[in-house]
Amino acid sequence: xxxxxxxxxxxxxxxxxxxxxxxxxxxxxxxxxxxxxxxxxxxxxxxxxxxxxxxxxxxxxxxxxxxxxxxxxxxxxxxxxxxxxxxxxxxxxxxxxxxxxxxxxxxxxxxxxxxxxxxxxxxxxxxxxxxxxxxxxxxxxxxxxxxxxxxxxxxxxxxxxxxxxxxxxxxxxxxxxxxxxxxxxxxxxxxxxxxxxxxxxxxxxxxxxxxxxxxxxxxxxxxxxxxxxxxxxxxxxxxxxxxxxxxxxxxxx
Amino acid sequence: xxxxxxxxxxxxxxxxxxxxxxxxxxxxxxxxxxxxxxxxxxxxxxxxxxxxxxxxxxxxxxxxxxxxxxxxxxxxxxxxxxxxxxxxxxxxxxxxxxxxxxxxxxxxxxxxxxxxxxxxxxxxxxxxxxxxxxxxxxxxxxxxxxxxxxxxxxxxxxxxxxxxxxxxxxxxxxxxxxxxxxxxxxxxxxxxxxxxxxxxxxxxxxxxxxxxxxxxxxxxxxxxxxxxxxxxxxxxxxxxxxx
Numbered sequence: 001x002x003x004x005x006x007x008x009x010x011x012x013x014x015x016x017x018x019x020x021x022x023x024x025x026x027x028x029x030x031x032x033x034x035x036x037x038x039x040x041x042x043x044x045x046x047x048x049x050x051x052x053x054x055x056x057x058x059x060x061x062x063x064x065x066x067x068x069x070x071x072x073x074x075x076x077x078x079x080x081x082x083x084x085x086x087x088x089x090x091x092x093x094x095x096x097x098x099x100x101x102x103x104x105x106x107x108x109x110x111x112x113x114x115x116x117x118x119x120x121x122x123x124x125x126x127x128x129x130x131x132x133x134x135x136x137x138x139x140x141x142x143x144x145x146x147x148x149x150x151x152x153x154x155x156x157x158x159x160x161x162x163x164x165x166x167x168x169x170x171x172x173x174x175x176x177x178x179x180x181x182x183x184x185x186x187x188x189x190x191x192x193x194x195x196x197x198x199x200x201x202x203x204x205x206x207x208x209x210x211x212x213x214x215x216x217x218x219x220x221x222x223x224x225x226x227x228x229x230x231x232x233x234x235x236x237x238x239x240x241x242x243x244x245x246x247x248x249x250x251x252x253x
Numbered sequence: 254x255x256x257x258x259x260x261x262x263x264x265x266x267x268x269x270x271x272x273x274x275x276x277x278x279x280x281x282x283x284x285x286x287x288x289x290x291x292x293x294x295x296x297x298x299x300x301x302x303x304x305x306x307x308x309x310x311x312x313x314x315x316x317x318x319x320x321x322x323x324x325x326x327x328x329x330x331x332x333x334x335x336x337x338x339x340x341x342x343x344x345x346x347x348x349x350x351x352x353x354x355x356x357x358x359x360x361x362x363x364x365x366x367x368x369x370x371x372x373x374x375x376x377x378x379x380x381x382x383x384x385x386x387x388x389x390x391x392x393x394x395x396x397x398x399x400x401x402x403x404x405x406x407x408x409x410x411x412x413x414x415x416x417x418x419x420x421x422x423x424x425x426x427x428x429x430x431x432x433x434x435x436x437x438x439x440x441x442x443x444x445x446x447x448x449x450x451x452x453x454x455x456x457x458x459x460x461x462x463x464x465x466x467x468x469x470x471x472x473x474x475x476x477x478x479x480x481x482x483x484x485x486x487x488x489x490x491x492x493x494x495x496x
Contacts, residue, residue, distance in 0.1 A: 133349035133389070156349045160391040206344040213306055213339075214358035214409065215332045221360030223353050223369060 009071075010131050016235075017061045017129040021228040022138035024236035029126045031240035033119045035247055041111030043250040050243055051118040057239060058125040068124060075120045078112065085109040122239070132156040141226045150220055154207075162200055169196065256320045257281045258413045258441045259335075263314035264304055265465075274300040276465040277314065282413065287435075287442040289452035289473060292462035293487035298445045301462065302415055305443075306335040319412055333362055336411030340418045342398035346390040351377070351401050354390065358409040376408035377401070380434050396427030400434065413441040420448045449477055449490050461486055 012018075017025070036050050058068065086096070089105025096106075130138075136153045140146075169192050180189060228236075259282040267273040274297040282288050292298050303309040304316055307323040316323040318334045339345050348354035355373045364372060377383040380400040390398060399419070406414060419435070420428045432455055435442060446452055452459055452473055459476050461469040463486040469476050474496050476482060483489065490496070 131349075133353065136349055153349055154347065157347055157390065158343075161343050203344060206339065206341070207347045209303075209308060210337075210339050210345045211347065211357075212308060213332055213337045214405065215329050215361035216357075217329070217361065221357065223356035223360045 009127050011061075011063045011067050011128045013062060013129065015061050015129070017057070017125060020129075020236060021226055021232055022130050022134035023141045023226050024228045024232050025126055025130060026135070026138045026142065027233075028236035028238075028240055029122055031237060032122055032243050035240055035243035036115055036118050039115070039243070039247045040250055041115075042107060043246075044110060044114070046246045046250050047111060047114035047118070050246060051114050051121070053239055053242060054118045054121040054125070058121050058128075061125055061129050063128045068128060071124045071127070072120060075116055078116045082109040082112045082116075085112070137224060137226055140220065140222060146220055153220075158200075158203070161203075162196070165199060166196055255284060257283050257317075258286075258319050259305065259443065260317040261301075261304070261314070262317075264301070264311040264316060265313040266300060266304065266309060266311050268300075274465055275304075275311075278462070278465070278467055280460060280467060280470075282441060282443055284412075284441055286458060287444065287456045289456035289459040290443055290445045290462060291447075291449070291452060291459055291476075291488060296462045296486075297465045298462055299417065302337060302417060302445060305413075305415055306332045306337055329362070333358075333409045334412045335415060336406030336409055336413070337415045338402050338406050338417065338419065340421060342390070342395070342402040345402040345405060346398060349389060350386075351382075351388050351390060351393070352386040354401065355386075355405050355408045358405060362409065372408045372410075376404040379407055379438060380404045381430075396423055396430070399423065399427070399431065403434070407438070407440070411440065413443060414438070416442065416444045416446075418446055418448075419444060420446065420451045449488065450494055453477060453496060461488070 032054075036047070039046055039050065041047075085108050086101035086105035087099075089102035089108060091102050091104040093100040094103050094106070133156070136149060136156060139149045139152060173188070173192065178185070178188060259280065261278055261280040264275055264278045265273070266275040278297075278301055280301075290298055290301070300309065304311055304323070305318070307316075307325075307328050318331050321327050321330060321334070323331050346354050348357055352373055355376050356369055359369055359372045373386065374383060377386055380403050382397060382400050382404065385393060385397060385401065390401065393401065403414070403416070403419075416435075419431060423431060428451070432451065435444075435455055442456075444452070444456060456473050458471065459469075459473040460467055461476060461482070468486060469479075469482055477488075477490060478496055
């Protein structure tokens with residue numbers, strides 16, 4: 001128990017980032033990401049500055065590197081795509097050592113890496129300092145439609161339960177001599193996946209029964225409302241404001 | 254005689270597929286009683302439990318909770334009065350934290366703020382796990398989850414606590430501790446169980462449900478001492494256990 005992917009996202013701490021209200025952090029993060037994307041792609045220095053800003057915010061959370069680095073791996077596919085861009089993009093070619101690559105491709109790749117990394121670093125800074133429960137509260141507070149909030153909430157709650165069930169099924173298969181070695185084992189794996197789906201579906205029905213039994217009538221009650229002072233909002237929006245300033249500054253200058 | 258907390262009369266029910274689970278069940282539970290509902294697998298115990306708070310609607314007969322008939326317009330109040338604790342705590346505890354989960358029921362009743370917080374603390378204290386409020390349910394031991402599941406229902410201040418297999422999957426120490434907690438609660442209890450020693454320990458009275466009807470209703474020790482009744486309805490005490 002407690003070994004699923006959900007268990008490791010949040011890292012305890014007492015820094016400013018940990019203490020901030022989750023909804024201000026979430027809005028600050030979204031605004032920052034959108035504004036970073038809006039910066040013109042040839043403004044390399046400006047993008048680099050914003051990336052450093054995101055890194056500074058992440059460092060301020062004082063979370064050990066070993067719990068942060070694996071999370072940054074979500075960006076790898078984008079980095080891979082960025083590496084390919086100079087070779088597949090069209091336009092004027094420039095020499096890069098023994099190779100010739102596309103000039104716009106290089107620029108696009110650079111911007112993609114900088115913008116993507118800034119966004120991922122900021123998102124990781126959010127996720128390591130926000131409890132899953134608080135993320136759900138923030139979504140609810142920001143008027144995200146109830147069904148989506150409930151889905152997010154149940155995912156947080158049940159990811160470990162389902163992972164555990166999957167692990168038990170794998171152990172049960174292995175205990176009877178099963179090894180996935182070739183295409184011929186796929187039907188077994190498919191049947192297992194189907195069984196897991198049906199079990200989860202049945203659990204959903206039982207959870208629904210338990211909810212109805214406690215007076216649920218279709219809306220999730222707000223049991224712990226969130227509130228934030230204007231000053232807290234101001235702090236949360238600082239990175240976004242800097243990104244906005246950079247974006248406007250680059251366009252004007 | 255006072256108005257019974259639970260007054261089930263002639264309840265019959267057939268599932269939409271056609272399988273008839275209950276054939277006219279009568280059951281009365283009075284305030285302060287702890288009653289065990291016994292019976293073999295497939296006797297209709299769970300089906301009966303789901304009638305007590307209006308999840309299932311009887312094909313014939315009626316269910317009345319402290320004078321209030323179970324009907325569409327009374328559903329919310331009936332669900333406050335009848336607190337069902339399901340067998341698997343992972344089904345019962347569906348919120349990301351213990352505090353949110355215990356608050357779920359009373360919040361549906363309209364409680365907010367300090368009043369809601371008081372209920373949460375009161376319910377968690379009653380089952381001895383007030384220190385777990387900020388934990389996530391999947392980080393608790395099974396015994397702790399079972400207790401929190403009971404707290405989620407106690408927070409609604411029910412008139413009757415309906416427990417589905419409360420001792421299942423508990424180690425002997427947790428099982429004994431839970432018995433102490435159940436005894437300490439000032440609430441009427443209906444306990445569905447296969448754990449006959451637990452029934453003897455906690456419930457003075459037992460009701461035996463078999464093939465959809467009540468076949469016996471009386472003092473637990475007398476029923477479990479009746480070898481013919483026990484054998485006929487596939488009830489057995491553990492080897493070496495005597496009353």
